[in-house]
Amino acid sequence: MSRSTTHTFTCPCGQPFSGQAYEYVNAAEDPHLRYVVLAGLINVATCPNCGRRAAISTPFVYSDPAYKILAYVHPRADAPEDARILILEKLRDVYMDASKVRDQQSNKDENNNGGRVVSLTPSEAKDMPPLKVVFGIEQLGEVIGAVLSPEDRLGRLALSTQSRNEAERGQFHDITRKLATEMGCCIEVEDQPDEYTVWVHGSRRQVGALMRELATRG
Known part of the structure:
Protein backbone atom coordinates (compact mmCIF):
# COMPACT_ATOMS: atom_id res chain seq x y z
CA MET A 1 0.00 0.00 0.00
CA SER A 149 3.02 0.75 -24.50
CA PRO A 150 1.49 3.51 -26.66
CA GLU A 151 -1.98 2.86 -25.20
CA ASP A 152 -0.65 3.00 -21.64
CA ARG A 153 1.21 6.29 -22.07
CA LEU A 154 -0.15 9.49 -20.58
CA GLY A 155 -3.34 10.82 -22.09
CA ARG A 156 -5.12 14.04 -21.18
CA LEU A 157 -8.60 15.40 -21.62
CA ALA A 158 -9.79 18.92 -20.79
CA LEU A 159 -13.39 19.44 -19.65
CA SER A 160 -14.45 23.02 -19.04
CA THR A 161 -17.30 25.33 -18.25
CA GLN A 162 -17.54 29.08 -18.63
CA SER A 163 -20.02 29.40 -15.80
CA ARG A 164 -18.93 31.83 -13.07
CA ASN A 165 -21.39 30.41 -10.56
CA GLU A 166 -19.47 28.75 -7.72
CA ALA A 167 -22.20 26.17 -7.08
CA GLU A 168 -22.29 25.18 -10.74
CA ARG A 169 -18.50 24.94 -10.85
CA GLY A 170 -18.57 22.77 -7.74
CA GLN A 171 -21.13 20.47 -9.30
CA PHE A 172 -19.10 20.30 -12.51
CA HIS A 173 -16.02 19.39 -10.47
CA ASP A 174 -17.85 16.64 -8.57
CA ILE A 175 -19.23 15.07 -11.76
CA THR A 176 -15.90 15.07 -13.60
CA ARG A 177 -14.05 13.79 -10.52
CA LYS A 178 -16.53 10.93 -10.17
CA LEU A 179 -16.21 10.00 -13.84
CA ALA A 180 -12.41 10.18 -13.65
CA THR A 181 -12.36 7.97 -10.56
CA GLU A 182 -14.60 5.40 -12.25
CA MET A 183 -12.15 5.25 -15.16
CA GLY A 184 -9.08 5.09 -12.91
CA CYS A 185 -7.88 8.57 -13.85
CA CYS A 186 -6.75 11.57 -11.82
CA ILE A 187 -7.72 15.22 -12.22
CA GLU A 188 -6.14 18.65 -12.14
CA VAL A 189 -8.13 21.89 -11.83
CA GLU A 190 -7.51 25.25 -13.49
CA ASP A 191 -9.80 27.81 -11.88
CA GLN A 192 -9.85 31.04 -13.91
CA PRO A 193 -12.36 33.90 -13.66
CA ASP A 194 -13.78 33.26 -17.15
CA GLU A 195 -13.34 29.51 -17.37
CA TYR A 196 -13.20 26.52 -15.04
CA THR A 197 -11.24 23.59 -16.48
CA VAL A 198 -10.78 20.09 -15.15
CA TRP A 199 -7.90 18.20 -16.76
CA VAL A 200 -8.27 14.43 -16.67
CA HIS A 201 -5.01 12.45 -16.68
CA GLY A 202 -4.76 8.73 -17.29
CA SER A 203 -3.62 6.21 -19.85
CA ARG A 204 -4.63 6.88 -23.43
CA ARG A 205 -6.83 3.79 -23.15
CA GLN A 206 -8.59 5.12 -20.06
CA VAL A 207 -9.02 8.63 -21.48
CA GLY A 208 -10.42 7.16 -24.68
CA ALA A 209 -12.92 5.13 -22.67
CA LEU A 210 -13.92 8.25 -20.77
CA MET A 211 -14.47 10.16 -24.01
CA ARG A 212 -16.72 7.37 -25.28
CA GLU A 213 -18.63 7.38 -21.98
CA LEU A 214 -19.16 11.14 -22.25
CA ALA A 215 -20.31 10.82 -25.86
CA THR A 216 -22.86 8.20 -24.82
CA ARG A 217 -24.20 10.42 -22.05
CA GLY A 218 -24.13 13.51 -24.22
Whole structure:
Protein backbone atom coordinates (compact mmCIF):
# COMPACT_ATOMS: atom_id res chain seq x y z
CA MET A 1 0.00 0.00 0.00
CA SER A 2 1.20 3.51 -0.79
CA ARG A 3 2.11 5.71 2.17
CA SER A 4 1.70 9.46 2.51
CA THR A 5 1.56 12.21 5.10
CA THR A 6 -0.52 15.38 5.17
CA HIS A 7 1.18 18.78 4.96
CA THR A 8 -0.60 22.05 5.70
CA PHE A 9 0.22 25.35 3.99
CA THR A 10 -0.91 28.95 4.10
CA CYS A 11 -1.10 30.42 0.61
CA PRO A 12 0.10 34.00 -0.10
CA CYS A 13 -3.57 34.72 -0.82
CA GLY A 14 -4.30 33.88 2.83
CA GLN A 15 -6.05 30.54 2.24
CA PRO A 16 -4.91 27.59 4.39
CA PHE A 17 -4.88 24.28 2.54
CA SER A 18 -3.36 20.83 2.76
CA GLY A 19 -1.75 18.31 0.45
CA GLN A 20 -0.49 14.75 0.50
CA ALA A 21 3.23 13.98 0.41
CA TYR A 22 3.94 10.44 -0.70
CA GLU A 23 6.86 8.60 0.86
CA TYR A 24 6.11 5.35 -0.94
CA VAL A 25 4.15 4.93 -4.17
CA ASN A 26 2.92 1.42 -4.96
CA ALA A 27 1.63 1.55 -8.53
CA ALA A 28 0.52 -2.08 -8.32
CA GLU A 29 -2.10 -1.26 -5.69
CA ASP A 30 -2.69 2.38 -6.70
CA PRO A 31 -2.30 2.42 -10.51
CA HIS A 32 -3.76 5.90 -10.84
CA LEU A 33 -0.67 7.23 -9.06
CA ARG A 34 1.40 6.19 -12.10
CA TYR A 35 -0.41 8.94 -14.00
CA VAL A 36 -0.24 11.40 -11.13
CA VAL A 37 3.54 11.01 -11.47
CA LEU A 38 3.49 11.29 -15.28
CA ALA A 39 1.35 14.43 -15.06
CA GLY A 40 3.91 15.99 -12.68
CA LEU A 41 1.35 16.23 -9.88
CA ILE A 42 2.88 13.91 -7.30
CA ASN A 43 3.68 15.70 -4.02
CA VAL A 44 2.14 18.93 -5.30
CA ALA A 45 -0.55 20.75 -3.33
CA THR A 46 -2.85 23.29 -4.97
CA CYS A 47 -4.55 26.17 -3.23
CA PRO A 48 -8.32 25.83 -3.75
CA ASN A 49 -8.76 29.59 -3.63
CA CYS A 50 -6.26 30.93 -6.19
CA GLY A 51 -4.73 27.86 -7.80
CA ARG A 52 -1.17 28.48 -6.63
CA ARG A 53 0.84 25.30 -6.27
CA ALA A 54 3.22 24.25 -3.54
CA ALA A 55 5.73 21.50 -4.25
CA ILE A 56 6.40 19.24 -1.26
CA SER A 57 10.09 18.38 -1.47
CA THR A 58 9.95 14.88 -0.05
CA PRO A 59 12.07 12.00 -1.38
CA PHE A 60 10.01 8.90 -2.08
CA VAL A 61 10.24 5.36 -3.36
CA TYR A 62 8.32 4.45 -6.51
CA SER A 63 7.46 0.77 -7.03
CA ASP A 64 5.85 -0.46 -10.24
CA PRO A 65 6.31 -4.26 -10.39
CA ALA A 66 4.35 -4.65 -13.63
CA TYR A 67 7.13 -2.74 -15.40
CA LYS A 68 9.97 -3.89 -13.10
CA ILE A 69 10.59 -0.37 -11.83
CA LEU A 70 11.90 0.31 -8.36
CA ALA A 71 13.19 3.84 -7.95
CA TYR A 72 14.33 6.17 -5.23
CA VAL A 73 13.22 9.65 -6.25
CA HIS A 74 15.06 12.69 -4.99
CA PRO A 75 12.85 15.77 -5.50
CA ARG A 76 15.64 18.07 -6.73
CA ALA A 77 16.64 17.70 -10.34
CA ASP A 78 19.43 20.22 -9.68
CA ALA A 79 20.98 18.38 -6.73
CA PRO A 80 24.75 19.07 -6.64
CA GLU A 81 27.15 16.32 -7.63
CA ASP A 82 28.55 15.74 -4.13
CA ALA A 83 25.02 15.31 -2.76
CA ARG A 84 24.20 12.84 -5.52
CA ILE A 85 27.27 10.75 -4.75
CA LEU A 86 26.42 10.65 -1.04
CA ILE A 87 22.83 9.60 -1.76
CA LEU A 88 23.96 6.88 -4.16
CA GLU A 89 26.43 5.46 -1.63
CA LYS A 90 23.87 5.32 1.16
CA LEU A 91 21.22 3.75 -1.04
CA ARG A 92 23.63 1.17 -2.37
CA ASP A 93 24.33 -0.01 1.17
CA VAL A 94 20.64 -0.12 2.08
CA TYR A 95 19.72 -1.97 -1.11
CA MET A 96 22.47 -4.55 -0.65
CA ASP A 97 21.33 -5.19 2.92
CA ALA A 98 17.70 -5.55 1.82
CA SER A 99 18.69 -7.99 -0.93
CA LYS A 100 20.47 -10.40 1.43
CA VAL A 101 18.71 -13.64 2.12
CA ARG A 102 18.70 -14.57 5.77
CA ASP A 103 19.46 -18.22 6.52
CA GLN A 104 18.20 -20.25 9.45
CA GLN A 105 21.20 -19.40 11.59
CA SER A 106 20.68 -15.65 11.20
CA ASN A 107 17.02 -16.17 12.13
CA LYS A 108 18.16 -17.91 15.28
CA ASP A 109 20.62 -15.15 16.10
CA GLU A 110 17.96 -12.53 15.57
CA ASN A 111 15.57 -14.28 17.93
CA ASN A 112 18.26 -14.63 20.58
CA ASN A 113 19.47 -11.06 20.34
CA GLY A 114 16.14 -9.34 19.76
CA GLY A 115 17.57 -7.59 16.69
CA ARG A 116 15.72 -6.56 13.59
CA VAL A 117 17.17 -7.60 10.24
CA VAL A 118 15.75 -6.51 6.91
CA SER A 119 15.78 -9.53 4.61
CA LEU A 120 13.97 -11.22 1.78
CA THR A 121 13.08 -14.79 0.90
CA PRO A 122 15.05 -16.33 -2.00
CA SER A 123 12.14 -15.78 -4.42
CA GLU A 124 11.70 -12.16 -3.31
CA ALA A 125 15.41 -11.46 -3.68
CA LYS A 126 15.41 -13.03 -7.15
CA ASP A 127 12.40 -10.96 -8.30
CA MET A 128 13.58 -7.69 -6.78
CA PRO A 129 14.34 -5.30 -9.68
CA PRO A 130 17.50 -3.21 -9.68
CA LEU A 131 17.10 0.03 -7.78
CA LYS A 132 17.15 3.16 -9.92
CA VAL A 133 18.01 6.52 -8.41
CA VAL A 134 16.44 9.47 -10.17
CA PHE A 135 16.61 13.18 -9.50
CA GLY A 136 13.41 15.08 -10.14
CA ILE A 137 9.89 13.98 -11.11
CA GLU A 138 10.58 14.66 -14.77
CA GLN A 139 13.35 12.04 -14.85
CA LEU A 140 11.06 9.52 -13.15
CA GLY A 141 8.44 10.26 -15.81
CA GLU A 142 11.01 9.49 -18.51
CA VAL A 143 11.84 6.15 -16.84
CA ILE A 144 8.16 5.19 -16.67
CA GLY A 145 7.31 6.46 -20.15
CA ALA A 146 10.13 4.44 -21.70
CA VAL A 147 8.51 1.11 -20.74
CA LEU A 148 4.84 1.90 -21.39
CA SER A 149 3.02 0.75 -24.50
CA PRO A 150 1.49 3.51 -26.66
CA GLU A 151 -1.98 2.86 -25.20
CA ASP A 152 -0.65 3.00 -21.64
CA ARG A 153 1.21 6.29 -22.07
CA LEU A 154 -0.15 9.49 -20.58
CA GLY A 155 -3.34 10.82 -22.09
CA ARG A 156 -5.12 14.04 -21.18
CA LEU A 157 -8.60 15.40 -21.62
CA ALA A 158 -9.79 18.92 -20.79
CA LEU A 159 -13.39 19.44 -19.65
CA SER A 160 -14.45 23.02 -19.04
CA THR A 161 -17.30 25.33 -18.25
CA GLN A 162 -17.54 29.08 -18.63
CA SER A 163 -20.02 29.40 -15.80
CA ARG A 164 -18.93 31.83 -13.07
CA ASN A 165 -21.39 30.41 -10.56
CA GLU A 166 -19.47 28.75 -7.72
CA ALA A 167 -22.20 26.17 -7.08
CA GLU A 168 -22.29 25.18 -10.74
CA ARG A 169 -18.50 24.94 -10.85
CA GLY A 170 -18.57 22.77 -7.74
CA GLN A 171 -21.13 20.47 -9.30
CA PHE A 172 -19.10 20.30 -12.51
CA HIS A 173 -16.02 19.39 -10.47
CA ASP A 174 -17.85 16.64 -8.57
CA ILE A 175 -19.23 15.07 -11.76
CA THR A 176 -15.90 15.07 -13.60
CA ARG A 177 -14.05 13.79 -10.52
CA LYS A 178 -16.53 10.93 -10.17
CA LEU A 179 -16.21 10.00 -13.84
CA ALA A 180 -12.41 10.18 -13.65
CA THR A 181 -12.36 7.97 -10.56
CA GLU A 182 -14.60 5.40 -12.25
CA MET A 183 -12.15 5.25 -15.16
CA GLY A 184 -9.08 5.09 -12.91
CA CYS A 185 -7.88 8.57 -13.85
CA CYS A 186 -6.75 11.57 -11.82
CA ILE A 187 -7.72 15.22 -12.22
CA GLU A 188 -6.14 18.65 -12.14
CA VAL A 189 -8.13 21.89 -11.83
CA GLU A 190 -7.51 25.25 -13.49
CA ASP A 191 -9.80 27.81 -11.88
CA GLN A 192 -9.85 31.04 -13.91
CA PRO A 193 -12.36 33.90 -13.66
CA ASP A 194 -13.78 33.26 -17.15
CA GLU A 195 -13.34 29.51 -17.37
CA TYR A 196 -13.20 26.52 -15.04
CA THR A 197 -11.24 23.59 -16.48
CA VAL A 198 -10.78 20.09 -15.15
CA TRP A 199 -7.90 18.20 -16.76
CA VAL A 200 -8.27 14.43 -16.67
CA HIS A 201 -5.01 12.45 -16.68
CA GLY A 202 -4.76 8.73 -17.29
CA SER A 203 -3.62 6.21 -19.85
CA ARG A 204 -4.63 6.88 -23.43
CA ARG A 205 -6.83 3.79 -23.15
CA GLN A 206 -8.59 5.12 -20.06
CA VAL A 207 -9.02 8.63 -21.48
CA GLY A 208 -10.42 7.16 -24.68
CA ALA A 209 -12.92 5.13 -22.67
CA LEU A 210 -13.92 8.25 -20.77
CA MET A 211 -14.47 10.16 -24.01
CA ARG A 212 -16.72 7.37 -25.28
CA GLU A 213 -18.63 7.38 -21.98
CA LEU A 214 -19.16 11.14 -22.25
CA ALA A 215 -20.31 10.82 -25.86
CA THR A 216 -22.86 8.20 -24.82
CA ARG A 217 -24.20 10.42 -22.05
CA GLY A 218 -24.13 13.51 -24.22
